[in-house]
Amino acid sequence: xxxxxxxxxxxxxxxxxxxxxxxxxxxxxxxxxxxxxxxxxxxxxxxxxxxxxxxxxxxxxxxxxxxxxxxxxxxxxxxxxxxxxxxxxxxxxxxxxxxxxxxxxxxxxxxxxxxxxxxxxxxxxxxxxxxxxxxxxxxxxxxxxxxxxxxxxxxxxxxxxxxxxxx
Numbered sequence: 001x002x003x004x005x006x007x008x009x010x011x012x013x014x015x016x017x018x019x020x021x022x023x024x025x026x027x028x029x030x031x032x033x034x035x036x037x038x039x040x041x042x043x044x045x046x047x048x049x050x051x052x053x054x055x056x057x058x059x060x061x062x063x064x065x066x067x068x069x070x071x072x073x074x075x076x077x078x079x080x081x082x083x084x085x086x087x088x089x090x091x092x093x094x095x096x097x098x099x100x101x102x103x104x105x106x107x108x109x110x111x112x113x114x115x116x117x118x119x120x121x122x123x124x125x126x127x128x129x130x131x132x133x134x135x136x137x138x139x140x141x142x143x144x145x146x147x148x149x150x151x152x153x154x155x156x157x158x159x160x161x162x163x164x165x166x167x
Contacts, residue, residue, distance in 0.1 A: 013076055029158075096146065
């Protein structure tokens with residue numbers, strides 16, 4: 001019984017991790033890769049479900065193993081996806097600091113600056129493209145220069161041309 005439960009648990013981690021990764025790959029427009037991953041995901045799922053349902057053993061632990069494997073696979077699949085898939089993001093930073101653009105450029109980021117009028121007068125709106133890999137580092141830099149900066153972050157499906165930090 002223990003071996004069956006462990007087999008179900010670890011196999012569910014594998015197929016659900018593949019499913020999580022496949023979902024993100026579809027969103028990123030890589031349909032052929034998603035189909036390839038989907039084949040193995042469903043094949044693994046089918047084999048383990050068949051074994052779980054056709055075993056002569058009856059125990060709630062089979063269902064618990066199946067469910068825990070699903071939950072763990074979702075978490076692990078999220079980590080795998082975050083590691084392998086880089087998402088382009090755009091940051092719009094509204095600041096009163098005249099030093100922010102230069103500081104971020106010195107750190108290797110491409111920054112465009114537009115003067116904008118807000119309720120408190122003219123400010124700078126900085127626009128830059130990067131990937132989610134640099135998000136936390138970039139936010140720390142922004143807060144270091146202007147802790148009150150207003151920041152809007154958008155995910156992008158595609159970005160063409162321009163300047164990107166390559167580390």
